[in-house]
Amino acid sequence: MxxxxxxxxxxxxxxxxxxxxxxxxxxxxxxxxxxxxxxxxxxxxxxxxxxxxxxxxxxxxxxxxxxxxxxxxxxxxLTLVPEGRRIFPNLSVLENIKLGAYYRKDKKAIEEDIKWVYSLFPRLEERKWQQAGTLSGGEQQMLAIGRALMSKPKxxxxxxxSLGLAPIVVQDIFNIMKEIHKQGVxxxxxxxxxxxxxxxxxxxxxxxxxxxxxxxxxxxxxxxxxxxxxxxxxxxxxx
Known part of the structure; x- marks a missing residue:
């Protein structure tokens, strides 16, 4: 590949x-x-x-x-989740997620993928109207991954x-990584x-x-x- x-x-x-x-x-x-x-x-x-x-x-x-x-x-x-997350701190969680689908036109599929991201990261749905810059480090990492998934990467x-995250959060991130892989990524x-x-x-x-x-x-x-x-x-x- x-x-x-x-x-x-x-x-x-x-x-x-x-x-x-x-x-x-x-x-x-x-x-x-x-x-x-x-x-x-x-x-x-x-x-x-x-x-x-x-x-x-x-x-x-x-x-x-x-x-x-x-x-x-x-x-x-082909999508990169960069070191340091690189989210847009002044935009909401949902706005950040939607930016991952900036080139896509399939609105119905985009909505389905947002639901999928929320199923992987329930905390992002709870905070979808919150400014991304106010999230914890672990939540920002989840957001960076969720945004990347919206481009439907192969x-x-x-x-x-895992950089700078508490061990329990790192464990969550790695478990979710395995789940993403199971989906064929x-x-x-x-x-x-x-x-x-x-x-x-x-x-x-x-x-x-x-x-x-x-x-x-x-x-x-x-x-x-x-x-x-x-x-x-x-x-x-x-x-």
Missing amino acids: LKVEDLVVAYGGIEALKGVNIKVEEGKIITIVGANGAGKSTLLRTIVGLEKPKGGKISYEGNDLLKEKTRNLAQKG LLMMDEP TILLVEQNANLALKIADYGYVMETGIITMQGTGKELLLNEEIKKAYLGETVSAV
Whole structure:
């Protein structure tokens, strides 16, 4: 579905990505884990056209993604939930959700999808007239995901969805991610919480300083002693 080949991205003379290769198969959950500054967010930003690569290829459903304009990607089924949520704080929850369907004309289907978002995130329905900027961090993350779902993505990319959230909220977010996947949405997840991310992943990549250092099934990586030592620590909590 998505293929990144030998991707190089540089900021000035410093290479943030140094020849990255990943594949995302349709219907799978793929995760990229690594420490802060490893280049994970740069990879997602480059996929959606917010950064221009110095070299390499990106293809989506067999087409050259580097030739596409960022604003057209949602119509092609490719959506990013950015790090930091990036909601519109002065608009209501419902207005934010509707913005996710900005290019769609199917009003009846849009209403059905709003109901689906509310079924995933009941708190958003309770607060639909509330200004989005007054929501808690966890509720804002739910809103960012709900808004992304309104574009009817085939591939949903998520950048650090657990960042800065309480453990119980993180658990909710990951459970909902699994529910979204059950509805047929392919997920590419960038996440510092390697334990939770690898537990739900079909396949995973470990990124360090702009390169992929390890890859394998989620289960294989969870059992890898190097990864246990570097990312998982002593305690493991189940999803």
